[in-house]
Amino acid sequence: MDDFYLWYPPAERISYVILDWDRNVEEVGPILTDADVVCDICNAEVSLRPVPVWNGNALCDDCLGKFVPDWYQRVSVMGDGEKILEDWYEQRRARWASE
Numbered sequence: 892m893d894d895f896y897l898w899y900p901p902a903e904r905i906s907y908v909i910l911d912w913d914r915n916v917e918e919v920g921p922i923l924t925d926a927d928v929v930c931d932i933c934n935a936e937v938s939l940r941p942v943p944v945w946n947g948n949a950l951c952d953d954c955l956g957k958f959v960p961d962w963y964q965r966v967s968v969m970g971d972g973e974k975i976l977e978d979w980y981e982q983r984r985a986r987w988a989s990e
């Protein structure tokens with residue numbers, strides 16, 4: 892069974908941390924905000940909040956439909972699922988209106 896969940900990005904997060912072989916921090920990436928989420932499959936901007944995550948990959952609208960074709964049923968049975976679907980609909984409508 893694949894893994895599908897919804898993710899609320901924190902206000903700020905570190906993009907990456909590189910450790911050396913002794914687990915010492917070698918490099919810390921820039922800070923990302925909750926607006927900075929890209930699709931792990933195609934690199935498109937992910938505009939839906941909460942972010943759909945499939946097998947550890949944040950998905951954009953297109954990839955969500957491609958890789959999780961039954962996403963509507965799966966989200967609707969989650970806690971607050973109906974509310975989340977309504978929010979997604981509003982977010983899509985707002986985006987389409989601005990394009």
Ligand SMILES: [Zn+2]
Nearest residue numbers: 930933951954
């Ligand atoms: Zn994508």
